[in-house]
Amino acid sequence: xxAVPSELSQRFRLRQVRExxxxxxxFLAAFSSVAITLGIVxxxxxxxxxxxxxxxxxxxxxxxQWTPLFDDAHYGILPLMxxxxxxxxxxxVVAIPIGTITxxxxxxxxxxxxxEIIKPVLELLSAVPTVVYGYFALLFITPLLQKLFPDLxxxxxxxxxxxxxxxxxxxxSSLSEDAIRAVPMHLREGSYAMGATRLQTALRVVIPSAxxxxxxxxxxxxxxxxxxxxxxxxxxxxxxxxTWNPKEPAETITAYxxxxxxGDLPHGTLAYQTIFAAGLTLLVMTLVFNxxxxxxxxxxxxxx
Amino acid sequence: MEDIRSLIARRKFFDGxxxxxxxxxxxxxxxxxxxxxxxxxxxxxxxLSWQFFTSFPxxxxxxxxxxxxWVGTTLVMIVTAATAVPLGVAAGVYLEEYAAKNxxxxxxxxxxxxxxxxxxxVYGLMALxxxxxxxxxxxxxxxxxxxLALLILPMVIIATREAIRSIPGAIREASFALGATKWQTxxxxxxxxxxxxxxxxxxxxxxxxxxxxxxxxxxGALTFIAFLPHAPVTxxxxxxxxxxxxxxxxxxxxxxxxxxxxxxxxFHLNAAAAGLVLLVMTLIMNxxxIYIRFRFRKRxxx
Numbered sequence: 001x002x003a004v005p006s007e008l009s010q011r012f013r014l015r016q017v018r019e020x021x022x023x024x025x026x027f028l029a030a031f032s033s034v035a036i037t038l039g040i041v042x043x044x045x046x047x048x049x050x051x052x053x054x055x056x057x058x059x060x061x062x063x064x065q066w067t068p069l070f071d072d073a074h075y076g077i078l079p080l081m082x083x084x085x086x087x088x089x090x091x092x093v094v095a096i097p098i099g100t101i102t103x104x105x106x107x108x109x110x111x112x113x114x115x116e117i118i119k120p121v122l123e124l125l126s127a128v129p130t131v132v133y134g135y136f137a138l139l140f141i142t143p144l145l146q147k148l149f150p151d152l153x154x155x156x157x158x159x160x161x162x163x164x165x166x167x168x169x170x171x172x173s174s175l176s177e178d179a180i181r182a183v184p185m186h187l188r189e190g191s192y193a194m195g196a197t198r199l200q201t202a203l204r205v206v207i208p209s210a211x212x213x214x215x216x217x218x219x220x221x222x223x224x225x226x227x228x229x230x231x232x233x234x235x236x237x238x239x240x241x242x243t244w245n246p247k248e249p250a251e252t253i254t255a256y257x258x259x260x261x262x263g264d265l266p267h268g269t270l271a272y273q274t275i276f277a278a279g280l281t282l283l284v285m286t287l288v289f290n291x292x293x294x295x296x297x298x299x300x301x302x303x304x
Numbered sequence: 305m306e307d308i309r310s311l312i313a314r315r316k317f318f319d320g321x322x323x324x325x326x327x328x329x330x331x332x333x334x335x336x337x338x339x340x341x342x343x344x345x346x347x348x349x350x351x352l353s354w355q356f357f358t359s360f361p362x363x364x365x366x367x368x369x370x371x372x373x374w375v376g377t378t379l380v381m382i383v384t385a386a387t388a389v390p391l392g393v394a395a396g397v398y399l400e401e402y403a404a405k406n407x408x409x410x411x412x413x414x415x416x417x418x419x420x421x422x423x424x425x426v427y428g429l430m431a432l433x434x435x436x437x438x439x440x441x442x443x444x445x446x447x448x449x450x451x452l453a454l455l456i457l458p459m460v461i462i463a464t465r466e467a468i469r470s471i472p473g474a475i476r477e478a479s480f481a482l483g484a485t486k487w488q489t490x491x492x493x494x495x496x497x498x499x500x501x502x503x504x505x506x507x508x509x510x511x512x513x514x515x516x517x518x519x520x521x522x523x524g525a526l527t528f529i530a531f532l533p534h535a536p537v538t539x540x541x542x543x544x545x546x547x548x549x550x551x552x553x554x555x556x557x558x559x560x561x562x563x564x565x566x567x568x569x570x571f572h573l574n575a576a577a578a579g580l581v582l583l584v585m586t587l588i589m590n591x592x593x594i595y596i597r598f599r600f601r602k603r604x605x606x
Contacts (some may be wrong), residue, residue: 015485018487019485019486019487022487023398023402023486023487025394026394026395026397026398026402027398027402029390029391029392029394029395029398030394030395030398030399030403030412030461031412032391032395032457033395033412033415033416033419033457033458033461034411034412034415036419036430036454036457037415037418037419039430039434040422040426040427040429040430043429043430043432043433043434044426044429044430044433046433047433097329098329098332098333101325101326101329102326102329102330102333104322104326105322105323105326105327105329105330106330109322109323109326110326118330118334120594121334121337122330122333122334124337124587124590125333125336125337127508127511127512127586127587127590128337128340128515128583128586129514129515129516129517129557129579129582129583129586130515130517130518131515131517131557131560131561131564131579131582132340132344132515132560132579132582132583133340134561134564135344135560135564135572135575135576135579136339136340136343136344138564139343139347139564139572140339140340140343166332166333166336169332169333170333197315197316197318197319198319198322199315199318199319199322200315200319202322220421223421223423226423227422227423227424227425227426228423229423229424229425229517229518230517230518230557230561233518233561234561234564234565254423254425254518257425257428257429257518257522258425258518258521258522261428261432261521261522261523261524262521267437275429275522276429276433279425279426279429282423282425282426283422283423283426286421286422286423290418290421
């Protein structure tokens with residue numbers, strides 16, 4: 001008689017051990033994401049510290065030339081930063097109006113059926129590999145733009161920026177639409193009851209209520225545009241060029257990292273460390289935009 | 305009265321104008337997508353042939369092919385899926401079913417949201433510093449697979465969490481009421497019911513990974529590979545070999561990039577053909593994901 005309970009209690013103990021082991025394993029998997037962040041920050045900071053041992057932070061931020069591979073080496077990040085900012089600005093000029101209008105149209109004007117069909121198709125825009133967009137920018141959009149501006153060089157930031165803008169439309173429109181649709185129906189009904197048209201309701205009632213979600217969509221779009229690599233590496237040229245004119249060729253931070261990686265740089269040299277300093281700059285830029293977005297969301301958050 | 309009529313007419317006019325503007329802005333995206341596909345097809349289709357799929361890259365554009373590229377892409381994707389799926393699903397299960405509400409959980413959650421916004425090339429830099437030079441994995445298929453796995457991990461975790469969250473609590477309570485433990489409940493009930501959602505997320509994540517170029521160039525992937533990695537199956541015991549994991553590689557998007565950046569027109573046609581193959585692969589994966597989501601949504605009714 002006594003054999004059964006002890007066997008049972010042993011099975012029970014075993015079961016408890018197994019439960020505990022599984023939980024620890026699952027926790028380690030979840031914690032791996034924190035380890036990735038530590039890895040990213042650790043590697044970038046470690047290599048950048050070595051870089052800043054040779055180049056002062058002041059020179060890095062104020063020198064107007066970036067020529068780390070020349071004999072007369074200059075390490076000023078400004079030309080690369082300008083390239084990144086100009087292409088990002090061009091992308092936003094396309095993506096923000098088109099993405100926002102699309103979101104308003106889909107949520108306030110389009111029928112349910114149209115929305116169900118258009119939304120997945122539009123999202124395919126962000127599924128196309130970026131290297132394909134690079135090809136498209138260099139060999140389709142640039143020749144097209146050259147008909148408009150005959151003096152446009154074969155590599156330029158304009159076509160790269162426009163194509164990135166098209167690429168990030170779904171990031172802006174999908175998230176904005178989610179935010180717009182989350183606005184309670186009774187706000188719209190109140191507006192319609194006062195005799196407002198759909199456009200007046202959308203612009204004066206719905207958008208102000210959804211503004212924090214829309215801002216979050218813009219921030220994600222900006223992050224994508226800043227970090228976009230292949231389109232600019234293919235279509236914008238690979239020479240650092242401190243200019244604010246989008247019709248000129250220039251190099252972005254990301255394109256520089258690609259350019260250096262394509263060559264065969266020995267591990268541990270100063271030129272090798274430059275790509276980590278550039279990467280850290282890139283990470284800080286996206287971080288700044290994300291923190292700004294976080295505060296915007298907190299500031300304008302509306303609770304229903 | 306006249307004033308009000310004209311006011312109403314004007315408002316209605318603007319309303320109509322916006323409807324047209326909205327439709328036009330919708331068309332910008334759709335027309336670009338169409339133009340992109342047509343542009344690739346016009347340039348690329350004539351190059352698609354059996355020879356294109358079975359040849360190595362070459363100095364002569366007409367003889368060049370994508371053999372090493374598609375083999376490389378396949379092998380890298382196997383490593384990526386084998387790493388990201390177990391890790392991501394386990395993390396998602398932990399966060400939904402096990403995690404207590406404390407600072408550690410909050411830290412992990414904020415961290416996953418932030419990782420999703422990190423530019424992909426930064427993952428490449430981390431892999432270069434850590435996998436290639438710290439762990440000495442070299443510029444291998446293993447390094448590439450792991451890099452892309454880390455890149456898509458947040459997507460897999462988020463998809464898993466959403467799939468698990470849609471399962472009603474009553475299912476779990478019924479299982480607990482019959483004396484099942486937490487893990488038994490998860491393994492026998494929660495995971496089987498959320499398979500559809502997880503699978504959809506995993507396929508979409510892999511379709512992103514397949515087109516990723518920048519992080520793999522950053523770890524130093526070669527752009528000209530005219531040989532295949534070691535075969536995973538051998539004729540001698542133990543018949544399987546993992547030698548291929550440490551082999552150098554190239555992938556489809558890198559091959560395409562290599563051809564695009566050459567000045568000769570003939571190589572651009574090769575790039576278009578490679579891009580077309582890549583695009584069709586991503587579109588098929590996305591279509592499959594939509595189909596699976598649809599199937600599972602129809603089959604399961606609570």
